[in-house]
Amino acid sequence: MRSVLLTAAAISALLAACSPTTAPAEQASKAEIGSFGIDTAAIDASVKPGDDFYTYVNGKWLADFAIPADKARYGVFDELSDRAETNLRTIVDELAASSPASGTNEQKVADLFASWMDEAALETRGVSPLKPKLDQISAIASRSDLMKLTGDIFLTFPISAGVETDPSDTSRYAVWIGQDGLGMPNRDYYLKSGERFDQYRAAYTAYLTRIFEVIGNPDPAAAAKQVLTLERKIAEIHWAPERQRNVKEAVNQMSLAELKTLAPSVNWESMLADLGLPGTERVVVQETSAIADGGKLMQSEPLDSWKNYLAFHYVNDNASYLTKAVDDANFEFYSRTLRGVETQRDRWKRGVGLLDRLMGEALGQIYVARHFPADHKAKMDELVANLRTGLETRLQTLEWMDDATRQEALKKLSTFEPRVGYPNKWRDYSALSIEAGKLFENVAAARRFEWNRNVSRINSPVDREEWGMNPQTVNAYYNPLMNQITFPAAILQPPFFDPAADPAVNYGAIGAVIGHEIGHGFDDQGREFDETGKIRNWWSEQTNANFLASTDRLAALFDSYCPLADGCVNGRLTMGENIGDLGGLQMAYEAYRLSLKGAEAPVIDGFTGDQRFFMAWAQAWKAKQREDALRNQLLTDPHSPAMVRGAAPLRNIDAWYEAFGVQEGDKMYLPPDQRVRIW
Ligand SMILES: [Zn+2]
Structure with missing residues (x-):
């Protein structure tokens, strides 16, 4: 279950991002x-x-x-991002050199970065960190076993969930439910005809096959084909992105009873309880028909297809925290094929990007003290x-x-x-534990931390300082x-x-x-x-x-x-x-x-x-x-x-x-x- 993407009704960014009246x-x-x-x-x-x-x-x-070989695009935004990246690197290096006390933000930032940079440790561990979850997936023997995993935040399904402001009363939060579950950027990549789209699908099949080889699937090519077939069916039920933007269609207040009627094959109560949202009584449903039909696919498509699908997405989501072979395969498809990038970015830059995603405000606090002049705000x-x-x-x-x-x-x-x-108020990372040498576990801990932060807000008033x-x-x-x-x-x-x-x-x-x-x-x-x-x-x-x-x-x-x-x-x-x-x-x-x-x-x-x-x-x-x-x-x-x-x-x-x-x-x-x- 991935966190819901609030495409229909949340953040509108500037990009995919003074009154200087003196003469x-x-x-x-x-x-x-x-x-x-x-x-x-x-x-x-x-x-x-x-x-x-x-x-x-x-x-x-x-x-x-x-365009630099490691970039898909370059312009003014990227020039400034590069500058911020260099500044963040300096901050991270200084934190690491300062021998920070255990449990401080400084220690967590330094150790998360160090665990990212330790490529030798990643090779030694290979894909072994994946084993407990892959074993769990492999043990699925029935539909009910499959449905029981829908509340696992580390797995991907055609349905996602999350907590955001309630559009009927913006002083409180609501549980939002949305469509999800494709490995390629959106439905068009599965359904559009044309030579380049055939090439994208061929490259995706090759990537799927490579991932199944890495995790020792007995018939990687067949498993890849199953996943592509299943995802094509998910693509068919997905809403087009312009329809997702339509607030009148894509913001639907429902009671839990109405949600159960919409998609009866999903055990919503147990799923929501596993996600940390027990007792949910009302939800905001985004792409209604895709949620209903996603539930149907979970019943109608072969169990083996679902098992391979879950396994692939689990590896794919973690591809950058495993061996170089897996990381390279991921780069080949997502960066080279889909975006035309020629070479992988320097490892330290990707490490700064990881910190930015997982502990961004810990870095941000230091960044603004150094790089944001006080008079700029005024x-x-x-x-x-x-x-x-x-x-x-x-x-x-x-x-x-x-x-x-x-x-x-x-x-x-x-x-x-x-x-x-x-x-005005910085995020509190005290509930997050980070250890040197354990990249895979660190990323999982940070995701769990973020998920808990998101769902634990459900019964609190909306925090306008976030x-x-x-x-x-x-x-x-x-x-x-x-x-x-x-x-x-x-x-x-x-x-x-x-x-x-x-x-x-x-x-x-x-x-x-x-x-x-x-x-x-x-x-x-x-x-x-x-x-x-x-x-x-x-x-x-x-x-x-x-x-x-x-x-x-x-x-x-x-x-x-x-x-x-x-x-x-x-x-x-x-x-x-x-x-x-x-x-x-x-x-x-x-x-x-x-x-x-x-x-x-x-x-x-x-x-x-x-x-x-x-x-x-x-x-x-x-x-x-x-x-x-x-x-x-x-x-x-x-x-x-x-x-x-x-x-x-x-x-x-x-x-x-x-x-x-x-x-x-x-x-x-x-x-x-x-x-x-x-x-
Ligand atoms: Zn905008």
Whole structure:
């Protein structure tokens, strides 16, 4: 049972992730990038901004830059992540050298890292740590034996569970139930036709076979075939990702009795009790038919298929904590085949990544003390306040809203809670034990610790101090159930945020990111939630119809982007992010103009303030991506690819046309009546 993925109604991240009102002449220090915050050396002046704005701003970089061999994608976000990774490595090394006392966070971080780096110990132990669980799987002799394991947090089933805020009363938690259980990224990888998809399936079969060889299955090829056949059936019942986003369909309050009627073959009481949730009486069910049909498959498909399926997923989930042979096989499929990565990352980098996932706030606490200047928080708070004013100003005048809905939107805006840098309250890791030399057990202990933390909240009031990202993560998010926008410290760096840069650049980059997150509160999902985070319809019929008409046009615009011969942007899947980008830019532009107080911004290096604002946005999305990774993103990720995000929203903004003299005949031109205006 893996933890539920709250795709339908939880966190909307920025990516798959100040009011610097002083004029440049008054700046105390110089911008970190270029002379005012933009890398003008990347500009390709041979490209007309109105034809291809993204290449105009980033073209020289795009032409010259080669994606590092160990990366599927590289851009601004990755540059900052690399910087955070190096800083974290220094922290980990210093902790290790300090001989920390047993039981402290410092000891746990140092020993978890040391156990990761000890490759010789991993070879010596081989796959023996898997044995107790594999024996348990192998002893399954009946359907009832199989069903008894559904509450094992280390096993994978077509159903997942977890504890999150209750959308009917956001002061308390609820148990959420969702679909799960595929080894490839989503249903499309099983069901789509085409040469590349045949190759993915062939590579997955080879990987399955390799794993069965490693654990001594007597007929690895046959076992692999069984698992692929079973997963194909799971894929057929899974909801498509755009349907998972539909709050009206994918958030269903049910009593336990209703859940039992939906999927009677699952013993929900015993499963929930094993998961640490005894006495559960109400649940939120996401993909209803997939849960019902998943229960049916557990009864109808051969027991041997299920046993091989459980065994494979157990090994797969632990592949990086075993021998090099297993780790390499996992890399070949998940990184090389599915994302085009050429070489494995340095081991220490993966170790820092592991610490980040399992003990992220222990590192984050030290990271922010060293790398997040105190005055950045105050400057961000000011910028967030200006963005709110930007949206408030726009809300007052949006013509497609009637007054009643407008008042509700303003009420929701007034309860937004911004969080900047790092949490007020750090996670307590005292219940987690970590020992040197025991990587497999350490990872299991950390997963158990996290699971217990998640489920033990069920009877407590909702904790609004919790963060869903680490401070060292280069990303940001909106949580509709809390109406919170969260900006980790690591994204508050150039080119997103630089107190010494030109204000136009800060508004166009981090300002639009703040606006993007606020925009999620009003996107196609976020608008279903009210000012308390509860799902409630606060829309009048006509305003609702107007919103839907605009979003249909936005979907069509993004559908028209096809970065691959066999792959286009899915305008429905990416709707929330695209609304966030468009609304975010509009709010940030409004806030930027307000900050100028009626004056015109100075021209810097030949660029007007408005030009610098839009260039900053396109620069923030500067990135290159490998073809397989791009295909993966188009099929699974609610975010449009970077090269689309950096330009497509601007086609709807009048000020962008004016700033660059974009006219009819230019490739990005849209007639004014076709420009989508939402927030
Ligand atoms: Zn987003």
